[in-house]
Amino acid sequence: MNEWFDAEMWEATKLTLKLAFITTLLLLILGTPIAWWLARSKSFIKEIIGTLVALPLVLPPTVLGLYLLLLLSPQGNFGSWLSEVFGSPFPFSFKGLVVGSVIYSLPFVVQPIRNSFEAIGEHSLEAAASLRASPFDVFFSVALPLARPGILTGSVLGFAHTVGEFGVILMLGGNIPGETKVLSVAIYDYVESLQWQKAHVLAGGMIGFSFCVILATTLIERHWRKKSNE
C-alpha cells in the first residue's frame, strides 16, 4: 500500500463492494417476485404495497435510518428477537447495513423490473399457458428471459445506489472501520479531518466507477435491443 491508497481506504472499498454485492443479490431475490406481483395483480392492495416500496425514493435517508434504528434496536421486541436469532444485535453492524441498504434501494430494483414485466403483456404469457406451461414454468421460461433488460437495469441501479449510500448508513451503522465504514462515510471522514488527497482519490474513483457502470449498462441494453430488432 502506498500513500495514495492506504490499508484503511482499501478496507472501506472492500466493505463497500461486499455490501453492494450482498444487497444486490438479496434485492434480486426479494425484488423480482415483488415486481412480478405488482405487475400482474389486479387487487387494490398492490397500490398500497407499490407505494410502500417507492417510499425510500422520497424520504430523507435520516428518517428511514431513524426508524430502522428503532426497529432493529435490541431494546425493542422485534430487534431483540432478531438479535437472538442472528446471535448479535443489528444496529452498528454489517448485518444492519445490509438490512438498511436492501430497504433503501428496493425501489431502484423493483421499478425497472416491474416495468419490464408489464411490457411483456398478456400475449406471450397466454401463448406459454396454451403450450402446457404452468404459471411457475411461465415465469421462469418466458417472463424472466423477456424481462432481462429490466433485471439488468435494476441490478445496476441497486448496486450503484448501495455504493453511494450515506445517510442510512450513518444513522444505522456509525463509522466502525472494517464493519460499517464504507466509502461514502470514509470520504466524509477524510473531508472532516482535512485529508483532501485521500478524499479526492476515493471521490474521483467513485465518479469514474459510476460512469463506467452506467455506460456499460447502456451499451449492453443497446446490444440486446439491436439483437431483438434485427
Add this chain to the structure above:
Amino acid sequence: MSKFEAEFKGRLGNFEVDVFFTLPQTGITALFGPSGCGKTTILRCIAGLTQLEGNLVVDGKSWQNSSNFLPTHRRPIGYVFQDANLFPHLSVRGNLEYGLRRIQNTQKTKLWEEITEMLGLEALLDREPSKLSGGEKQRVAIARALLSAPEILLMDEPLSALDPFSRMEILPYLQRLHLDLKVPIVYVSHDLHEVEQLADWMILLKKGHVIAQGSISELLANPQLPLARLPEAAVILEGAMQNFDSKYCLSKISVNGGSLTLSQNLRVVGSRHRLRILAREVGIAKSWQDGDASFLNVLSAIIVDIQPFGEQQATVFLRLGKQANGDVLLARITRKSCDVLQLKEGDEVKALIKSVGLVGVPTVDQAG
C-alpha cells in the same frame, strides 16, 4: 373425441354472452359473425384464457362446470393467435420445442418430423422470429400449437393480420391441416370467403348468441339466416368428378340434384370437390332449349323462396332437381326480371350458372 359440448354465460363489456353449441368429431368448425359478436371470447373460454360461467365437456372430460375450472395449461389444446405471438427470446426451433418439451408423448421425433414437414419449416428452424415474414410467423405458430399434440385446435383469425400475399401462402397449409388432422379445429373468422374455403361446419354468432349451427352448405342456403342476404351470398356444393371431356378440357361433376361442368381438368374420376357458386352469377329462365345460349351449366330447379334484396334486386332460393330434392342454389336477379318472368314459389325453372368456382382441396373417396 367422442363429445364436445360448450355452454357459456356471462357479461363481457357491453353485451351478454349466452351460447350453447356442440362440435363434430373432426373437421373445421367456423365461429362466424361480425366483429364484436363474441367469437374470440368464446374461443378464449374454450381455452380457459377467459373465464365465464358455464359448462364445457371435451372428449367426455369436464373442463369446466359450476365447481371446477381447468386452467389453460392443463387443457390439451392448441391455440393459434391472431398475431402469431411467437416468443421473441427464442429461435424458431426454440418456439417449436416449447410445447413439445412439455407433453408426454413417446413419438416426439415422429411428431416433429411430420409437423415441420407439413408446414415447410425445415429452412426456418435457426432463424429468429423477428426475421420472419408475417406468413412464416403464422406457419411457425401453427406448427408450435400442433407440436403440443392438442386434442382440439383453436384458431383465432389466423389470417386476418396478414397481407393478401401471405394469406395465399398460408391457405394451402390450412387446407392440408384440414385433411391430415384427426382433431377438430375451431376457426374464428369474420371473412366469409375464408370460411367457405376451409370450414365444414359453422356456428353463426350475433351479439353473443348462437343464431344457427350446422353444416356450412346448409347455413349458407338457409332463407332464415342473414348469410343469404349478404352482397357476396354464395352456396357451397359438394360433388364428385364424373368424367373429363379432353376435347374441350371440361370436367363434369355430379352434385345433389344435377351435374355441373367446369373448365378445368380435375383428373381423378370419383374425387370429391367443393364448389362455390355466387348468387350474383346465377340467372333464371322460365323455359330453355338446349343450344339456345352459351351457358354450359343449366340446371332444372324449383323456386322455394323469394326475398327482396335492396331496392332493385331479389334473392331467389332454388332447389335443384326435378323432384326438388337436391341442393339449394341462390340466384340474385333484378326485381324487374322477377316481375317480368312472374316468378313465384313452386315454379319450375332453369338455373343458368355463369361460373362455378372450386374452393378448398379435393378429397379422394376410398373407393375412387
